[in-house]
Amino acid sequence: MSSATTPGAGRQRNTETMSVTLLTVRGCESAAVKSGRYLVEGRLVVQSVDGKRIRALCRGDGNIYRLGHEPGIGWRCTCPCRTPNCSHLRALRSVVALEPPGPA
Numbered sequence: 001m002s003s004a005t006t007p008g009a010g011r012q013r014n015t016e017t018m019s020v021t022l023l024t025v026r027g028c029e030s031a032a033v034k035s036g037r038y039l040v041e042g043r044l045v046v047q048s049v050d051g052k053r054i055r056a057l058c059r060g061d062g063n064i065y066r067l068g069h070e071p072g073i074g075w076r077c078t079c080p081c082r083t084p085n086c087s088h089l090r091a092l093r094s095v096v097a098l099e100p101p102g103p104a
């Protein structure tokens with residue numbers, strides 16, 4: 001019968017603008033895109049490379065993550081992703097190589 005009146009809603013709106021906002025997914029989703037940005041913006045700092053022991057810092061979204069590679073442990077990063085494929089490690093792996101390139 002009567003139209004439902006929602007308190008606080010005021011007059012009924014005919015046009016509901018659904019703005020799809022692409023939220024910045026913290027972490028893993030756009031890792032490939034992010035990793036490139038880290039490099040371009042100079043956010044990745046490789047501190048030391050000693051054989052297979054690699055240490056680096058990466059400035060992410062307001063945080064600085066420590067990342068690197070340890071022999072016997074593998075790639076690791078202190079960011080919340082907890083995956084060896086996070087944007088920081090991707091960036092790091094694209095500038096350092098564990099194995100030296102073979103003879104040309």
Ligand SMILES: [Zn+2]
Nearest residue numbers: 077079086088
């Ligand atoms: Zn990370």
